Amino acid sequence: MKVGVLASGSGTNLQSLIDTWQRGALAPADLVVVGANVQGCLALERAGKAGLATFVLSHKAFASREDFDRALVAELRSHGVELIVLAGFMRVLTPVFLGEFPQRVINIHPALLPAFPGTHGQKQALDYGVKLAGCTVHFVDAGTDTGPIIAQAAVPVLPEDDEDSLRQRILTEEHKLLPAVVRAVAAGQVVVTGRHVDVIREAQSDAKSPTKLAEARLRSIDPV
Numbered sequence: 001m002k003v004g005v006l007a008s009g010s011g012t013n014l015q016s017l018i019d020t021w022q023r024g025a026l027a028p029a030d031l032v033v034v035g036a037n038v039q040g041c042l043a044l045e046r047a048g049k050a051g052l053a054t055f056v057l058s059h060k061a062f063a064s065r066e067d068f069d070r071a072l073v074a075e076l077r078s079h080g081v082e083l084i085v086l087a088g089f090m091r092v093l094t095p096v097f098l099g100e101f102p103q104r105v106i107n108i109h110p111a112l113l114p115a116f117p118g119t120h121g122q123k124q125a126l127d128y129g130v131k132l133a134g135c136t137v138h139f140v141d142a143g144t145d146t147g148p149i150i151a152q153a154a155v156p157v158l159p160e161d162d163e164d165s166l167r168q169r170i171l172t173e174e175h176k177l178l179p180a181v182v183r184a185v186a187a188g189q190v191v192v193t194g195r196h197v198d199v200i201r202e203a204q205s206d207a208k209s210p211t212k213l214a215e216a217r218l219r220s221i222d223p224v
């Protein structure tokens, strides 16, 4: 399954996908292109170093979010992309984009959703005083971080934490969780029933039958 990654920043999650892909552990997912809305961001540099195709589309060059989304779709389609991974992509996608790739857009968020959606998830967790924080990989819907949850990983919040130390601890988990989910989605192991997402042992055409689904369901996603 051809995968396109969209990013806006440092691209450490992109790097974890690249590393996994380069050692052959992302298959049947295949990275084909990285798009960014910020010229010169580190994510683009990482993609270039890995020999991946890249494109830059600045949202500022478009009159509306929908026009921007149409241009994004065209770029991704020109590379045959079937699965889109938002890895620190700081733009909200409209139904114009999402309608083109139903249940084929996933995002990683640095909080245990539905707690602390939006920006600065780590700071929100610290300010609230929670004892556990973490990350979530979810399908993207038209809301902000509201789509069906595929997988989560938790980390402790330590008394001495500041935003940076908590961000790093969460990122370590992000870098394991995102490639594992990308591989599972590409392998057809991810079954969505309304808001509920099951990760199953192997792709099964009849996995939607409740008995088969119960038999095949994994307790957690396999690590890559």
Ligand code: GRF
Pocket (backbone or CB within 6 Å): 007, 009, 010, 011, 012, 013, 014, 087, 088, 089, 108, 109, 110, 135, 174
């Ligand atoms: C990560 O914390 C991710 O969860 C959030 O944006 C950040 C991107 O970091 N969506 P990086 O660019 O992958 O280093």
